[in-house]
Amino acid sequence: MEDLKLEVISPTLSVYQKKGVFCYGTDAVLLAKYVLNNFKSMKNMKMCDLCSGTGIIPLFICDNNKDINAVGVEINKEACEIAVMSASVSGLSNRYSQIYADIKEVKNYFEPESFNFITCNPPYMTVNSGYMCDADYKTIARHEILCNIDDVFKAAFYLLRTGGNLFIVYRSDRLSSLFKAAHNNRFEIKDMVCISSENLPSNCKLILCKASKDASEGLSMKISSVNIFS
Numbered sequence: 181m182e183d184l185k186l187e188v189i190s191p192t193l194s195v196y197q198k199k200g201v202f203c204y205g206t207d208a209v210l211l212a213k214y215v216l217n218n219f220k221s222m223k224n225m226k227m228c229d230l231c232s233g234t235g236i237i238p239l240f241i242c243d244n245n246k247d248i249n250a251v252g253v254e255i256n257k258e259a260c261e262i263a264v265m266s267a268s269v270s271g272l273s274n275r276y277s278q279i280y281a282d283i284k285e286v287k288n289y290f291e292p293e294s295f296n297f298i299t300c301n302p303p304y305m306t307v308n309s310g311y312m313c314d315a316d317y318k319t320i321a322r323h324e325i326l327c328n329i330d331d332v333f334k335a336a337f338y339l340l341r342t343g344g345n346l347f348i349v350y351r352s353d354r355l356s357s358l359f360k361a362a363h364n365n366r367f368e369i370k371d372m373v374c375i376s377s378e379n380l381p382s383n384c385k386l387i388l389c390k391a392s393k394d395a396s397e398g399l400s401m402k403i404s405s406v407n408i409f410s
Contacts, residue, residue, distance in 0.1 A: 228252070229299045333365035348388075349388050368398070368399075370390050
């Protein structure tokens with residue numbers, strides 16, 4: 181595979197990136213750290229990462245917790261291949277696997293209620309909004325062309341055990357769509373962190389949230405700032 185670069189994330193985690201194509205962002209790392217902060221223990225737990233891309237979220241979580249087993253679901257075949265390579269070079273192949281599939285077809289690959297929690301960094305933009313990239317894979321990753329936020333919650337409901345959690349990063353200007361999709365699929369948003377930049381502390385563009393399957397109402401909300409240049 182041409183134009184691959186191996187990036188060292190930690191002493192035990194290295195991931196392959198393809199220049200100008202499959203590069204993870206701050207939002208993915210923030211979501212992985214948010215998930216880790218929500219658990220004291222992940223012993224005997226299984227997680228699934230939807231819209232997994234090159235697998236940075238489950239790879240990061242597996243690297244930081246030796247108990248978790250993870251699987252990613254991604255519709256781009258090349259991204260899946262890169263994720264598998266990253267898992268191999270980081271010694272995580274025994275706890276992490278990647279499935280080349282559409283998240284709308286998870287019933288073809290998993291039994292219901294197979295996972296303790298789900299993560300997802302989904303496409304943020306509607307089909308007719310924002311800049312449409314020349315490369316189809318970038319447009320698909322950023323825009324709701326092959327899946328939307330409702331598809332994410334539908335897949336998560338099938339995959340999660342009752343009381344299980346979906347952890348998601350999303351744009352703050354689409355909160356209405358997020359809450360609608362959650363309620364339509366029997367989820368309650370239980371925890372939310374509004375992310376702002378240290379340079380623009382009053383401007384929140386991203387949110388991290390935990391949505392629980394078949395849970396009662398009750399939302400905890402926090403504000404956090406990050407240095408996007410660190």
